[in-house]
Amino acid sequence: MRTITILAAMSVMAMLGSQAQAQDAAAGEKVFNRCKACHFADKDQNKVGPSLHGVIGRTAGTHPGYNYSKAMVDAGKSGVVWDEATLTKYLQDPRGMVKGTKMAFPGLKKEADIANVIAYLEHESK
Numbered sequence: 001m002r003t004i005t006i007l008a009a010m011s012v013m014a015m016l017g018s019q020a021q022a023q024d025a026a027a028g029e030k031v032f033n034r035c036k037a038c039h040f041a042d043k044d045q046n047k048v049g050p051s052l053h054g055v056i057g058r059t060a061g062t063h064p065g066y067n068y069s070k071a072m073v074d075a076g077k078s079g080v081v082w083d084e085a086t087l088t089k090y091l092q093d094p095r096g097m098v099k100g101t102k103m104a105f106p107g108l109k110k111e112a113d114i115a116n117v118i119a120y121l122e123h124e125s126k
Helices: 002-022 025-032 070-077 084-092 111-125
Strands: none
Touching: 025 111, 084 111
């Protein structure tokens, strides 16, 4: 019984540690360096890609002044709003989620990187 309690406590501590790590805006900023060639997060200005400043809560394909692909506009019309769940899915496989997107980036493979980038986007949008 004692062994089970210790193992359960260790499991909970590991989960809490990974959750805290997985929501690290500073680590997300480092991962976001891969995105900076095409996107700003710290200011509301489009580049090759749309500004990601304030992206949390935004309907897909709607940032003013950016020429989105028809696929991304259609995603917004079908109800895609950027939140943690939709960004997670999109950042894992952009072309798999929105077939026909202009975004050439193949996606992030590590769950922690995705969570950290989302934390960074949330931080920069305040």
